[in-house]
Amino acid sequence: MKDVLTRRDWLRRSGMLLGGATLIGASTITAATPSQRRSRSPIRMMFNENPYGPSRTARMTMTKAFEESSLYNHFGASVELKEMLAKKEGVKPEQIVIGSGSREILNVTALHYLGDGGDIVANYPGYETLNMYAENLGAKVNRVQVKDDMSPDFPALEKAVNKNTKMINICNPNNPTGVAIGADKLEPFCRKIESKCLVFVDEAYNEYVMDKGYRSMVNLVKEGLNVMVTRTFSKIYALAGIRVGYGVAKPEIISKIEPLITGTVNILGLRAAMASLQDEAFQEMSRSKNLEAKEMVYEVLEQTRKEYAVSEGNFIFFRTGIPITDFQAKMEKKGILVGRPFPPFDKWCRLSMAKPNEMKKFASRFKEVMA
Amino acid sequence: MKDVLTRRDWLRRSGMLLGGATLIGASTITAATPSQRRSRSPIRMMFNENPYGPSRTARMTMTKAFEESSLYNHFGASVELKEMLAKKEGVKPEQIVIGSGSREILNVTALHYLGDGGDIVANYPGYETLNMYAENLGAKVNRVQVKDDMSPDFPALEKAVNKNTKMINICNPNNPTGVAIGADKLEPFCRKIESKCLVFVDEAYNEYVMDKGYRSMVNLVKEGLNVMVTRTFSKIYALAGIRVGYGVAKPEIISKIEPLITGTVNILGLRAAMASLQDEAFQEMSRSKNLEAKEMVYEVLEQTRKEYAVSEGNFIFFRTGIPITDFQAKMEKKGILVGRPFPPFDKWCRLSMAKPNEMKKFASRFKEVMA
Incomplete structure (x- = not known):
């Protein structure tokens, strides 16, 4: 049985509680060196950025x-x-x-x-x-x-x-x-x-x-x-x-x-x-590349039996099943930055869409982490 | 007798009164066409901009x-x-x-x-x-x-x-x-x-x-x-x-x-x-070009016997002797934009320093207007 999110009860299942919004700031993670900034290494899948621009x-x-x-x-x-x-x-x-x-x-x-x-x-x-x-x-x-x-x-x-x-x-x-x-x-x-x-x-x-x-x-x-x-x-x-x-x-x-x-x-x-x-061509390109990337993530999430919410944005929220801080650390070790904690969603991750070759790396490294 | 500003009594002489600060906005004057923006035509001597940058x-x-x-x-x-x-x-x-x-x-x-x-x-x-x-x-x-x-x-x-x-x-x-x-x-x-x-x-x-x-x-x-x-x-x-x-x-x-x-x-x-x-060289260049331009303006103002305040900025405040709105209009007709009114300084003008060839044009056109 696939464990994909059924929207009705995903919140109940994940045992969410509304807690204080202790949100972790973004400044430390952005303190990249100039070469890191230019090479997109590690891979940035944490801030809902558009990887294709500026046009x-x-x-x-x-x-x-x-x-x-x-x-x-x-x-x-x-x-x-x-x-x-x-x-x-x-x-x-x-x-x-x-x-x-x-x-x-x-x-x-x-x-x-x-x-x-x-x-x-x-x-x-x-x-x-x-x-x-x-x-x-x-x-x-x-x-x-x-x-x-x-x-x-x-x-x-x-x-x-x-x-x-x-x-x-x-x-x-x-x-x-x-x-x-x-x-x-x-x-x-x-x-x-x-x-x-x-x-x-x-x-x-x-x-x-x-x-x-x-x-x-x-x-x-x-x-x-x-x-x-x-x-x-x-x-x-x-x-x-x-x-x-x-x-x-x-x-x-x-x-x-x-x-x-x-x-x-x-x-x-x-x-x-x-x-x-x-520049409508650039917008259209961004939109269709984003859709492609989301399809790829949905597939990986279904293969690994993770719940997720169907997304209309350029990111996907899914249930890691392990504490998000652990997941973040494991992915960072593999060269991929994923979204910060969104308490009280402590076992969920917000993943931003990246470029095709980066998405492929994500897919294989995610499977390694989840293996 | 030269009529250069003696700082002691310039305010008294100009008959200044402290009125309401009805300041005229900048938006109309900035609505230049793209080609005007690039050619610096008319000559911009109105906003205390640095004409040499960005570096x-x-x-x-x-x-x-x-x-x-x-x-x-x-x-x-x-x-x-x-x-x-x-x-x-x-x-x-x-x-x-x-x-x-x-x-x-x-x-x-x-x-x-x-x-x-x-x-x-x-x-x-x-x-x-x-x-x-x-x-x-x-x-x-x-x-x-x-x-x-x-x-x-x-x-x-x-x-x-x-x-x-x-x-x-x-x-x-x-x-x-x-x-x-x-x-x-x-x-x-x-x-x-x-x-x-x-x-x-x-x-x-x-x-x-x-x-x-x-x-x-x-x-x-x-x-x-x-x-x-x-x-x-x-x-x-x-x-x-x-x-x-x-x-x-x-x-x-x-x-x-x-x-x-x-x-x-x-x-x-x-x-x-x-x-x-x-980039200290750029700063030094801006500073020395600004001094040169100010010297040129002081000279023109002394030749035309206008009072002025000794300036430590990139602009000079001087007494036009005619209503500033008239002076603005006359200079604009000659292709030069000067500072807006600063009520109650109704016969004074704030003039920003420009590039050397622009400064020369200013000098000759100013003399024409004041002739």
């Missing part, structure tokens, strides 16, 4: 933009990118806010809504950046555990909203699980809750999604609802280190959060983002 | 860093840059905070000290970014006008500090005036005030200063005083569009403001900053 178009554009890198042209370029994004999303430029990665938009939204107190309801596990910034400000984060099938527990989320709640934080597709919520479930929930508090939907992995039931919540923003959506150039566009992301919401929301942004996006990032948006 | 070293380093631009290596690179800066400044890495331009450090300091109320005392005219972010948060900015010789009115600044004051904001050398405060005056003031509130000193133009009486206030940070200093890679290092700056203060201050930063600095900026720090 050639982005590189060429950035090289041209060196000419304006000593200038304050980023103010104007920011306006240009906003106009481009507004057109793409079918909204007005005043409904777009650009940040140094979508992380900046998450943080500044927390700052606006929770800087003066209040609490936040978050789908858990999820992407914790916004929650952590909010906690830093002294806000209370009310984490509501997903159901056994890993989908949000909408009734419990709704119940957790009280008069102090300023926003609900949902990531879709979710990180670290990779699970996408269908529009048939998320839309009605957003419509029900938006009168009570902001519904924040982080769609960082939006462009990787293949599931026909998924839809971006930007449609609800267009209807004028109290919903905010974020996107990033870090994933399918492969510009993680260049730091560009954006948020889409009603002008009334954007005009309040934008002035709170502390930094300014760099000109190379802005130009690279504009070029990358138009 | 060749910085460009080469950024090109190499394309390889890691799809990765989250900026966390590690940020640690590397901090260590380098700590060594340079003679402090510990935990005394350094890095931001997307020093602007981010200014904003986040305002956020920490004034997010929960309180007021700020500012030397005026000065660099208004921090003040404006603070006002956005609802804080009160108490602007204290400089003395007739354009140096800070220290007794008035001291008097303006009350129990609600969280910080004093000083820019040295000052922008838009270019005037540097000697250490013999600034140090005793800092020592006197730091027990009452944070003394914030923005030293963006530090590396251009030739005046022997000037000293960085980092020395006071090293002594453990309640003083914070900011620096930028936008000026002598010519990386304005790449967005890298830093702050130096006690670890207790850094640990409070750093978590409030909303964004993250990009990998190309971090690598370019590290390379630029070591």
Whole structure:
């Protein structure tokens, strides 16, 4: 009998408990030597990075933009990118806010809504950046555990909203699980809750999604609802280190959060983002290579009888069956870096997709570790 | 009789009044076409940019860093840059905070000290970014006008500090005036005030200063005083569009403001900053070309009998004698962009230094306009 995840009971089986979110930082693992950085050795399967970029178009554009890198042209370029994004999303430029990665938009939204107190309801596990910034400000984060099938527990989320709640934080597709919520479930929930508090939907992995039931919540923003959506150039566009992301919401929301942004996006990032948006061939290549890599991992996981969650992102969350810290160490010895612990998922691993030859090495080394 | 500025009475002569700081934004003037951006036509003498960069070293380093631009290596690179800066400044890495331009450090300091109320005392005219972010948060900015010789009115600044004051904001050398405060005056003031509130000193133009009486206030940070200093890679290092700056203060201050930063600095900026720090030849070239250009402007101003302030920055503040908006328009018609209005200095212009051939064009066209 194969032991592949049946979504209904995987959480129960893995004996998960909602504990404190003691998340391990990324700084030590990134302290690679210059040659390690360039050779991708060890193999990087830990940060949900796109291994194929930046695209050639982005590189060429950035090289041209060196000419304006000593200038304050980023103010104007920011306006240009906003106009481009507004057109793409079918909204007005005043409904777009650009940040140094979508992380900046998450943080500044927390700052606006929770800087003066209040609490936040978050789908858990999820992407914790916004929650952590909010906690830093002294806000209370009310984490509501997903159901056994890993989908949000909408009734419990709704119940957790009280008069102090300023926003609900949902990531879709979710990180670290990779699970996408269908529009048939998320839309009605957003419509029900938006009168009570902001519904924040982080769609960082939006462009990787293949599931026909998924839809971006930007449609609800267009209807004028109290919903905010974020996107990033870090994933399918492969510009993680260049730091560009954006948020889409009603002008009334954007005009309040934008002035709170502390930094300014760099000109190379802005130009690279504009070029990358138009480079559909690169996006398509990234998407199809990612699918190939995921198929390879699913196969290996089925061969080794591991449970996993079907992923709509560029990573797969699966049950190692051994403590994640042990698994991490064993894989690192074999030259492969895998995702950090996501407590309380102590026997689960988030594995990011890599290049084909790296994926092959992963497959054989994983089998050795699991033998 | 030459009409060159005698510092004692220039303010009186120009009939300055301290009015509301209605500052005109930069976004319209930066909306240049791609060919204008590359050709530097019209000539840019409006934003205190370094016309010589980024340096060749910085460009080469950024090109190499394309390889890691799809990765989250900026966390590690940020640690590397901090260590380098700590060594340079003679402090510990935990005394350094890095931001997307020093602007981010200014904003986040305002956020920490004034997010929960309180007021700020500012030397005026000065660099208004921090003040404006603070006002956005609802804080009160108490602007204290400089003395007739354009140096800070220290007794008035001291008097303006009350129990609600969280910080004093000083820019040295000052922008838009270019005037540097000697250490013999600034140090005793800092020592006197730091027990009452944070003394914030923005030293963006530090590396251009030739005046022997000037000293960085980092020395006071090293002594453990309640003083914070900011620096930028936008000026002598010519990386304005790449967005890298830093702050130096006690670890207790850094640990409070750093978590409030909303964004993250990009990998190309971090690598370019590290390379630029070591490229002393480029810094020296920028410094000496800047001096040459300033000498040329002083000469033209003396020939046309205009008052000016002796500048330690990469720009010169001088009295046009005609409304600045008229002067701007006339110069723009001749293909030269000069600084925006700095109310209430309605007949003064901040002129940034440009390349030698551009400086020659400025000299002849300025004389035509003033004829």
